[in-house]
Amino acid sequence: MTRFSAWSVFWNGLTNQMGWKPQWRTPELKADYDVVIVGGGLHGLATAYYLAKNHGISKIAVLEKGWLGGGNAGRNTTIVRSNYVMPGNREFYERSLKLWENLSFDLNYNVMFSQRGHVTLLHSPEAIDAAARRYNTMRLTGSDAEIWSLEELKRNIPHLNYAADARFPIFGAAVQRRAGTARHDAVVWGYARAADKRGVEIIQNCEVLGVTRENGHITRLETSRGNVGVKKVGFAVAGNTSLLWEMAGLGTLPIESHILQAFVTEPVKPLLDQVLVFGVGGANFYMSQSDKGGLVFGGDIDWYKSYAQRGNLPIVQDVAECALSIMPCLGRVRLLRHWGGVVDMSMDGSHFICKTPLDNLYLNAGWNYGGFKASPGSGWYFSDLIANDRPHSDIVNHDLKRFERGHTIDERGAGPDPKLHG
Amino acid sequence: MIRIPCPFCGERDHSEFHYGGDGSITYPALDAPTEDWLNAVYQRKNIRGVQIETWHHVNGCRMWLLVERDTITHEIHLVRAAHDGVDGVLKGRT
Ligand SMILES: Cc1cc2nc3c(=O)[nH]c(=O)nc-3n(C[C@H](O)[C@H](O)[C@H](O)COP(=O)(O)OP(=O)(O)OC[C@H]3O[C@@H](n4cnc5c(N)ncnc54)[C@H](O)[C@@H]3O)c2cc1C
Numbered sequence A: 001m002t003r004f005s006a007w008s009v010f011w012n013g014l015t016n017q018m019g020w021k022p023q024w025r026t027p028e029l030k031a032d033y034d035v036v037i038v039g040g041g042l043h044g045l046a047t048a049y050y051l052a053k054n055h056g057i058s059k060i061a062v063l064e065k066g067w068l069g070g071g072n073a074g075r076n077t078t079i080v081r082s083n084y085v086m087p088g089n090r091e092f093y094e095r096s097l098k099l100w101e102n103l104s105f106d107l108n109y110n111v112m113f114s115q116r117g118h119v120t121l122l123h124s125p126e127a128i129d130a131a132a133r134r135y136n137t138m139r140l141t142g143s144d145a146e147i148w149s150l151e152e153l154k155r156n157i158p159h160l161n162y163a164a165d166a167r168f169p170i171f172g173a174a175v176q177r178r179a180g181t182a183r184h185d186a187v188v189w190g191y192a193r194a195a196d197k198r199g200v201e202i203i204q205n206c207e208v209l210g211v212t213r214e215n216g217h218i219t220r221l222e223t224s225r226g227n228v229g230v231k232k233v234g235f236a237v238a239g240n241t242s243l244l245w246e247m248a249g250l251g252t253l254p255i256e257s258h259i260l261q262a263f264v265t266e267p268v269k270p271l272l273d274q275v276l277v278f279g280v281g282g283a284n285f286y287m288s289q290s291d292k293g294g295l296v297f298g299g300d301i302d303w304y305k306s307y308a309q310r311g312n313l314p315i316v317q318d319v320a321e322c323a324l325s326i327m328p329c330l331g332r333v334r335l336l337r338h339w340g341g342v343v344d345m346s347m348d349g350s351h352f353i354c355k356t357p358l359d360n361l362y363l364n365a366g367w368n369y370g371g372f373k374a375s376p377g378s379g380w381y382f383s384d385l386i387a388n389d390r391p392h393s394d395i396v397n398h399d400l401k402r403f404e405r406g407h408t409i410d411e412r413g414a415g416p417d418p419k420l421h422g
Numbered sequence B: 001m002i003r004i005p006c007p008f009c010g011e012r013d014h015s016e017f018h019y020g021g022d023g024s025i026t027y028p029a030l031d032a033p034t035e036d037w038l039n040a041v042y043q044r045k046n047i048r049g050v051q052i053e054t055w056h057h058v059n060g061c062r063m064w065l066l067v068e069r070d071t072i073t074h075e076i077h078l079v080r081a082a083h084d085g086v087d088g089v090l091k092g093r094t
């Protein structure tokens, strides 16, 4: 496959763009593989890429029941940040952010990573104190973090609702400048292309329907394209994790599937340079402006469990109200589209990258709202786990037994109720 | 909007209700082994299909309800009061 370069863009410009080839192959499913990753979202593709690149494993297949990026990978609001502070999460998300910073170069694919800054509005002096504690933790552990005074915030984003009689007056903001957004589809395609180039076989329209076990060991997977023998298996199926888990005969998980929606407005001229977050009393709202000009909104999950990839109306109203309360100038902007994705909400809001009761099955799940930013880190740590059959020291507590040990990793302090972990 | 037929108030938008969660959980005795508590608090069936769940009619009669709902289609199959006592009263009335 040809590498992208300024020259290839220039040359194809001169030759009617006729020189581009498909970016990855469409292989048939083979009889067996060393590693089979179930799920062709970002986590599955990134894992396959790092398995080949960092660990030299060559017989790898990624099985995707639909098309690449048809799941949450292509449905998210593309926010990337590392402002997590719980031990384990801190190291994990910081590594992921560092991988993002070099990703376009590493993949030879422009993922349009834009470090435009992530600004969380704060609405009381106490909120500033709490944010200062979190953001100081970040500074002490190799990240960037700032607290903006009201004056500084006004200088940077002049058109927010600064009215003193607002229901929630703005007092300041917590800022991570290295955070931002990326083009989600490009990340999917970039990982797929780079993995394929290293020999990974990506099989689309291939649904895993059954798991055959012998003595605590998976011997093969039954798929809609026939059976496949496996040495090692990784599940990376986000909202469908419980279904695969049951297929493997493993019972229940500390995970519930919920619906999270995203929204985009008609395009407008450049209006917002940063990612903006507004949240009071647990409610959650965030927005950014895409390169096409649309304002991208996200809010809370729909509150009830759901496997339907579409959301409901109360959240549309919620999100619109939040948008207007912080940026009243949006009053006449119309929403163009909204859609939903099935997210794997865990019992403490943190993820699982871990071994399982079966000796050659590995689990990657529990991404809640936050698995887009996690993608490079997730692929990096999960491939390390699969290749070496032991967790990296940063993620030893991201296993299924942490609840048994009383070691929950609960950033929000919301307790064991998945719908509360935004 | 999902429409939930509250046995006390009639059919209402789901935005009048607060979602509780998995209604199939029975909490073990206080002195039950830790494992039973672990399962009740942390492990979920996460059914794709019809499941039983709790909803609280906060902006209505304020009763807790047990609702059978399909997690793919959101079709509601059965609604009854979550407390046996109240359910009994309802049944006696009909
Ligand atoms: C509306 C929305 C907004 C979000 N916003 C953000 C954000 O701003 N920032 C952020 O960090 N995160 C965000 N997220 C979360 C993030 O998108 C997810 O956590 C992440 O994409 C999940 O990992 P994935 O890409 O591998 O999942 P998916 O893309 O869902 O991949 C899983 C794949 O597995 C496949 N699969 C399932 N079952 C089978 C089977 N039996 N056989 C074969 N294949 C199967 C599915 O078809 C799917 O393609 C958001 C999510 C949603 C829904």
Ligand SMILES: [Zn+2]
Residues within 6 Å of the ligand: B006, B007, B008, B009, B010, B057, B060, B061, B062, B063
């Ligand atoms: Zn009622």
